[in-house]
Amino acid sequence: MSESLIDAANTHQAQALVTRSIDPTPGGDSILVAPSTQDPQTDRGTVQAWAGEDFVPRHLGPSLADQAQMLEVLGFPSLAALIAKTVPPAIRLSRELQLPAGRSEYDVLQTLRAIAAQNQVFRSFLGMGYSPCITPPVIQRNILENPGWYTQYTPYQPEIAQGRLEALLNFQTMVSDLTGLAIANASLLDEGTAAAEAMTMCYGLQAKQGVKTFWVSDTCHPQTIAVVQTRAQPLGIEVVVGDHRSFNFDTPVFAVLLQYPASDGAIYDYQLFIDQAHARGALAIVAADLLSLTLLTPPGEFGADVAIGNTQRFGIPMGYGGPHAAYFATREPYKRQIPGRLVGVSKDVHGHPALRLALQTREQHIRRDKATSNICTAQVLLAVMAGMYAVYHGPAGLKQIAQRIQQLTQTLALGLQRLGYQLGQPPYFDTVRIQVEVHRGWRLLERARSQRINLRAIAPNSLGISLNETTTLQDLQDLLTLFAEEQPLPFTVSALLAETPAAYGPRTSPYLTHPVFHRYHSETELLRYIHRLQAKDLSLTTAMIPLGSCTMKLNATAEMVPVTWPEFGQLHPFVPLEQAQGYQLLFQQLETWLAEITGFAGISLQPNAGSQGEYTGLLVIRAYHQHRGEGHRTVCLIPQSAHGTNPASAVMAGMQVVAIACDAHGNIDIADLRAKAKQHQQQLAALMVTYPSTHGVFEEGIREICALVHACGGQVYLDGANMNAQVGLCRPADFGADVCHLNLHKTFCIPHGGGGPGMGPIGVAAHLLPFLPGHPVVATGGSQGVGAVAAAPWGSGSILPISWVYIALMGAQGLTQATEVAILNANYIAHRLAPYYPILYQGQQGLVAHECILDLRQFKKTAEVEVDDIAKRLIDYGFHPPTVSWPVAGTMMVEPTESESKQELDRFCEAMIAIRAEIQAIERGEVDRHNNLLKNCPPHRGGLNDRRLESSLFPRTGRVSLRLDTGT
Incomplete structure (x- = not known):
């Protein structure tokens, strides 16, 4: 860099300095010197004393008095006594986390302002799939910055998700229209992983041919090529990169990937090339710039079988790489192979149109080790924004x-x-x-x-x-x-x-013909449309969302505010590092904090979803074995209770899944584990284990389990979905895990966004550090790192400030208190509901971890009431149902988190107790078994009880439309 550049950078950073003197105790006073302004008349360097406020009580739902009452109900003299009985002593952390003390919201945001100011926002004309764009303020304020949208859960319950389902249907229709293909999904993670998903889908479709070569144009974006190569290698797929103008198909390939326009801007006519591919039995994938398709011939019209890309330039800030919603469109015959989620137009029992997630039997949580994709979280919030950009x-x-x-x-x-x-x-x-x-x-x-x-x-x-x-x-x-x-x-x-001649394009086919894309062009109309959709849904602004394994906790406003700061939002992911020094400092601090929380030697922030963290962790383990000359280690042991993403991720990483049984208490059957680990000792690569267990229990034998796997030459992968029960109390690395992914959108307060964004960084032990993922454009990762697993070097960079702020606000003591209160809240609910619903699994002390499973299976016999009936009835009481029929069919898994107050917990318990009384009325014959409040929707009462869809909506299997403009 030239001397002038260095001087400019130093001057820019010096102007942003903030001097701090911070009392090390949470809530201590802070002395701040305001940063200099460019107006000497207004900047007098005034030192302002400010009495800090502790954030922790604002994050925790129950007050100290409430906690005392709850502990009295449970029969414990203190929170410490409850934790001592819940968390096995053998894994307890013997010291406080070595993290900075918690601070006030004002203080933390001022510090982050200084860090953000170290980012230099240049005018970037870099392209490569990322473009500066304009986010309409009406969309930024009312969707991106609106907790009514960003705190929603995945729309599995359509009765309280019609708003975001409609918004996603708009997105699907937009993509389908612009690409000229019949079917589009409701978004994926980024363009690179969407290309990899297209490759694996085509590979599955062409399996009978026995061809394992995938051809990629050298004019594709380099990060896309890298992600495809990473994903292909464990599956034994050979990726050949070349020039489409000279490739003659002498080598059989199962599919080809083209960029349109090319990464360097060239616009090629691919018709002849795709015709040749089809003639040789290959499928064609086109990675297309969606905005260009308003002018250019759409891929579906020149023969593409799949179109993929991202929708970032549809009003989404670049955000140093994400989050951005990728798109995936294909032809009608492939709708059952398409990865990700699809929104469909169906009918309720009265014949009225109703939206729901369609064709869910394709998804990884159903297909498990037979799945061809492990996609779980997608970028729903960003897809909603992109769809609204098209609507506007x-x-x-x-x-x-x-x-x-x-x-x-x-x-x-x-x-x-x-x-x-x-x-x-x-x-x-x-x-x-x-x-x-x-x-x-x-x-x-x-x-x-x-x-x-x-x-x-x-x-x-x-x-x-x-x-x-x-x-x-x-x-x-x-x-x-x-x-x-x-x-x-x-x-x-x-x-x-x-x-210059007027702009033109060869496209002649119409697009976005549905009235939704013509009606809401004034801000007044769009504002009302957004709020009408929002009012149909349930979010954390309405009530608790007590989903087991999903940790729908408070996403504090102070944590969310920095996301839209231009210093974070307007950086291209491939700017020189000297322009992103603020981001680099934030990443370094966040990695250090997460390493201390987990006990690991290092962290990779690249995986941009929890499912991708799982996959990345297994790739790192695979690379470690190969480096040691033990590439034959490919067996992955997975408990039967594991998340569906676990076996799907293992298969994608080239491993063979061997299921491990669970005992009557929901723990891993150690005898079965020992037998199968010994049976596969020479081929054992890893054990995937969730802790606390998927059944919501701290397994006493976790150290023994890890030692057993290590003795057989395997590595231990710990699924971090339940990290919210560990922070400050125990650390995965300390009790034997070698790698762990962290759901930042769960434990560390990045919101769920209706099904994304998410972030799934991994922590690894020292011996795995050399294998952390790299990137082809920006140097990162280990010296022998696996290839890129996301299109951007640090995944969805612009949402990492959320977790940084959360940890900085809470500090070591606050994070530990959050974990303790999460365990308290779960045990309080379990205790209150135990007389009415059996608690399926408990630890040796009769306690649960951070979630509990209510066993509802008996009611099918006694009252012909299914778990889904209870879930739908709970909606009438104003709650989002807990996790249904997982990990055990016919049960509900409840996770209240630490952010819900005692009043909200009691309201939930009282609703569940009232529903039990309604079931008893059926059991006693006082109410008809087929015409009752659990089977049918109660009369319309307005507000949250405006539930027009019947409980039989989900099981319907009639024709489903995946577009706005087709019939039902």
């Missing part, structure tokens, strides 16, 4: 945005040509490739950075410029002046623009 602009508005980008790109190209530069082959959409001598290219890059502009170095002798929705004529003036290299421009940008 409509087809004409989207086309106008695309035409403006294309015309500015053509104007830029004309100017560069007049300056004597040779460009890539037209036509252009948003990107031009400029041929330059090597030394001149580096000089131009340095000059650009000195002017706070980022250009892409495509190759040593070529640069790339990608324009976007925010590009102005002044940007073109600055770019052309830059390339003129100190010489005056021989033209004006206005004159160039006048010479």
Whole structure:
């Protein structure tokens, strides 16, 4: 970097410094010096004393008095006494976590402001699938910043999810229309993993051919190629990267992957190439820029079998890599193989249209080790935003945005040509490739950075410029002046623009024809539409969501505020590291804190969902065995109670799943584990174990279990879904785990967003550090790291400040208290409901961990009442039902978290007790077995009880439409 760049960076960072003097005790006073402003009249360097407020009581639901009452009910003199009986002494952490003390919201946000200021927001024309864009304020304020949207759960209960289901149906229809393909899912994680999902789907569809070669165009984005290569290797798929203009299909391939437009901006006609692929029995996947498809021929019209990509430029900030909703569209015959979730239009029992998740038997939690995808969390909140962006602009508005980008790109190209530069082959959409001598290219890059502009170095002798929705004529003036290299421009940008032909495209087919894309173009109408949809749903703004294994806790406003700060939101993921020093500092601190919380030697933040963390952890274990010359170790032991993602992830990582039985108490059957570990000793790669167990119990034998696996040469993978019961009390690495993923969207307060975003970083023991995942664009990971597992180096970077703020607010003591109160709340519910519903599993002391399982199976015999009937009835009482029929059919798993107050816990218990009384009325013959409040919806009473869908909605198997504009 040049001296001027260094000076500029240092000056920029110096202006952002905040001096702090912090009392080390939680709630202590803080002395702050406000950062300098550029107005000397208003900046007098005033030192302001401020009495801090402890955040911990605001995060914890029960007050100290409430906790005392609950402990009295449970028969314990103190919270410490309860924890001593619940958590096995053999794994208890003997010291306090070595973390900074908890601080006030004001203090933490001021500190984060200083960190954010170290990020330098340049004008980035880097492209590669990420573009600056404009988030309509009405969408930012009313969806992205609205807890009514970001605290929703996955829409498994359609009666209280019709709003977000409609928003996702809009998204599916948008994708289907623009790609020209019949079926689209309700979003995936990012473009790279969507491409990998397309590869594995095509591989499954073509399995009978026995071909294991996948061809990828070298004009695809480099991060996409890397993720595909990572995912292919464990499955034995050979990835061949080449030029589609010279590939002649002499080598049999099961599918091909093309970029449209290409990563360097070229727009190729792929029709002939795809025809050749089909003639040789191969399927065609096209990674397409969705906005360009308003002008270009859609992939479905030139033969693509699958179209994938991301929707980031549909109003979603770049956020240093995410979160952004990927899309996946395919042809009608493949609808049962498509990964992820699909929203369908069905009918309720009265024949009225109703939305629900469709074709769920494809999903990993049903298919387990037979699954071809482990996708669980998708980027639902971002898909909702992208769909609303299309609703707001409509087809004409989207086309106008695309035409403006294309015309500015053509104007830029004309100017560069007049300056004597040779460009890539037209036509252009948003990107031009400029041929330059090597030394001149580096000089131009340095000059650009000195002017706070980022250009892409495509190759040593070529640069790339990608324009976007925010590009102005002044940007073109600055770019052309830059390339003129100190010489005056021989033209004006206005004159160039006048010479540039009007933007056009070959697309003739209509898109976004449904009325929803034409009605809400004024802010008034869109605002009302958003709020009408929100009012149909239940979120944490309405009531507790007591889902076992999902940890729907408070997402504090202070934690959410930084997400939309421009210093975090407007950074391209591939800017030089010196421009992202704030992010790098935040990542370093967060990794250090998570390592201390878990006991591991290091952390990778790249996996952008819990399912991807599972997969990454197993890849790291696989690489470790291979490095030791033990690549034959491919057997993965998984308890029968494990999450469905566990066996799916193991299969994707190239492992063979061997199921381990559970005993009558819900624990791993150690005798069965010992027998199978010994049986597969030579091939044993790993054990996947959830702790506390999936049945909500702290297993006493966890150390023995880990030691047994290690003795047989295997590694222990710990599923971190239940980390909310461990933080501050015990650490996975201390009792034998080698790798663990963390659901930041559960334990560490990133909200669920209706089914995403999520983050699933992994922690690893020291011997696994060399194998942490790398990235092809930005250096990261271990010295022998597995390939990229996400498109961006640090996954969904812009939501990591949420977890940073949470840990900084809580501190060591607050995090431990949160865990203790989560265990208290769960045991309080179990105790109150035990006289009415049997508690299925308890520890040796008769206690549960952070969740409890209510056994409802008896009611099928006594009253013909199913668990689903009770779930639907609970909706009438204003609650989201707990996790239903998992991990045991006919049960409910309840996790209240630490954030729910005693009043809310009591309200939930009273609802469940009232439902038990309604069941008793059926059992006594006082109410008809088939016409009662559990079987049918009560009369409309307004508000939350406006439940128009009947309990029989889910089992219906009639025809389901996956688009807005087709019949039901």
